[in-house]
Amino acid sequence: MPNANDNTSTPLSQVQHRAVAELLRVAPVADDLARRFQEAGFRLALVGGSVRDALLGRLGNDLDFTTDARPEDVLRIMRPWADSIWDVGIAFGTVGSQKGGYQIEVTTYRSEAYDRTSRKPEVAYGDSIEDDLVRRDFTVNAMAVALPEKEFIDPHNGLEDLAAQVLRTPGTPEESFSDDPLRMMRAARFAAQLDFDVAPEVVEAMKDMAGRIEIVSAERVREELNKLILSAHPRKGLALLVDSGLAAQVLPELPALRLESDEHHRHKDVYEHSLTVLEQAIALEGNGPDLVLRLAALLHDIGKPRTRRFESDGRVSFHHHEVVGAKMTKKRMTALKYSNELVKDVSRLVELHLRFHGYGSGEWTDSAVRRYVRDGGPLLDRLHKLTRSDCTTRNKRKAAALSRTYDGLEVRIAELKEQEELDAIRPDLDGNQIQKILGVGPGPVIGKAYAHLLELRLENGPMEEEAAIAALRSWWAAQNEQ
Structure with missing residues (x-):
């Protein structure tokens, strides 16, 4: 040659x-x-x-x-x-x-x-x-x-570098990154896409010049981050972003996880746990890369640093970290100029990712299962995958037990769906019927009546029309007595 x-x-x-x-x-x-x-x-x-x-x-x-x-x-x-x-x-x-x-x-x-x-x-x-x-x-x-x-x-x-699977710059990396600081993120992205190593001198320049990324628009940063996350080896690229200091500039919530101890897995930090959850979520995708699922997997625990508490018994707790994490996810993704729909979906999955852990060994009522399906909505399939991915314990017996329990929940969801069309849970009477029965026109009262009937539907399952009408009249009578 x-x-x-x-x-x-x-x-x-x-x-x-x-x-x-x-x-x-x-x-x-x-x-x-x-x-x-x-x-x-x-x-x-x-x-x-x-x-x-x-x-x-x-x-x-x-x-x-x-x-x-x-x-x-x-x-x-x-x-x-x-x-x-x-x-x-x-x-x-x-x-x-x-x-x-x-x-x-x-x-x-x-x-x-x-x-x-x-x-x-x-x-x-x-x-x-x-x-x-x-x-x-x-x-x-x-x-x-x-x-x-x-x-x-x-x-x-x-x-020659292609054969060696290494990323180098044509000139000095300092000159290259000075010309276009986004190339630092591209180094991480290509490492993830191609599974190549980045030459040591390039990594050193990334560390020295990480702050230069601030002059690059949020949209360009976001697109590189998306390509990295959707690649075949995102852990490799994300680790380079963190190690080089670039993540501290564009996604600071990720390196903030590095030293945080997880309450269920004290032998590994939340940063490593999150990367493992991402990889496990990828393994469950099935139909090609899913940006919503991957972002949710990566960010699901970012609320932990802000909610960490040292309890009197020596445990570390992270109460409501899913709620805090959902707000942090929304703020970061908005800063990176993600679409409103994507921000909403990823934040919602972060908020819901712990919901299953209240299931215990299957103690949920049918009402609780219905609410789980309603809250998951069109994200339910992704929520299934995220929840399963969130188990990173090395205890095989514990992992198998969690998997069986979630299998059981999915079976119950499937059974209720067959009976009740859970994907489109709505009251047994629609808005027009409510207006006709109550003899009132459109207005706030119709929304309140609709919400009341929806709660009954979630709690008790489907009702016959006569029973639904009776429940509506009973609610209306109680409203008029107030």
Whole structure:
């Protein structure tokens, strides 16, 4: 295999050729597009993640290209060719398109730098691919294949680092992170996605420069955090965020767990427990990565540091940490600009994650089971998974007993659902019926009557219509006597 130090543009080795041949087999649009750029007098190359993933044998339908053509020229070349075009990233030199089922982005050679107070990069276009590659985040993302001639370009030994499964920066990490501090989070994210190690000098720079992340917008931080959490190995990336000090800047509730003792598992801290719960939740997902479940698993115990109490008998308690944790979750996720719906769902799961522990050995009444289902609502399946994941004891007998007990609760839920349609628990009379029976129009009293009938439904299960009408009239009479 040619040494990338000898030439920045070398013929493909046999291994590299197979990788690029596979890329072109699944994406023949690459050659077609390259010819169009060549005919217009410009150069085009596959770059970054597309080359990396082709070499790893995991190429998807997203293809990244780089070119010396300016954005207006890229638009002119691609408009008659692509199925659709979007230019939302054109201010940063990127034109997006769709062609035959592939998502394609073409970016003009560029360099980016932040000043000390800016949250947005300043974009400057370049004229050589070598200058473009040196500004990329990591060497494994700084490889390119020039098309249509298919020359492999690797000026920073990215192929060597790919083989060693290590993340390094093309230049010094200090320069790279100064240009774009978000690259520090990207190091953690790629470690989690690729299961790669981060070079020691990169980790040291992350520790020294962690505070620089504050100039990056919350939205960009959130997106990197999401990609990390949804990756195949999130523990690895999260541990790097904590160890480097970045988590203290963007998710301080996580490192705050590190020294807290869990009341059920004194031999391990809540931080390790939370990472284990996350991994166990992932194992239960079934239908692909679930951001709501993963965030809830990671954050479910963040209320413990604020609620820790040392009891007179030597125990450590965390009373109501689920309520405090739900409020903390809402505050942190709001600061990271998550959607209102996502904030609501994750906070609700954090609030409910201890509810099962009141179940004992199955002492709940049918009414209590109904309330559990109602409170879980559309999150009930996730609540099942979160609750099961929250058992990290090494005591196999205890773990088996908890699992059997939850099995029993799920059986009871299934039986009641079959009998009563628990997924849509509502009173036995609707609002229109209540108005007609009471002879009153819309107003607060209808809501109160509805709430009363809902409580009866939860407590006693379904009622026949006549019994529901009688209960409503009895409640109404009591209201009029007050």
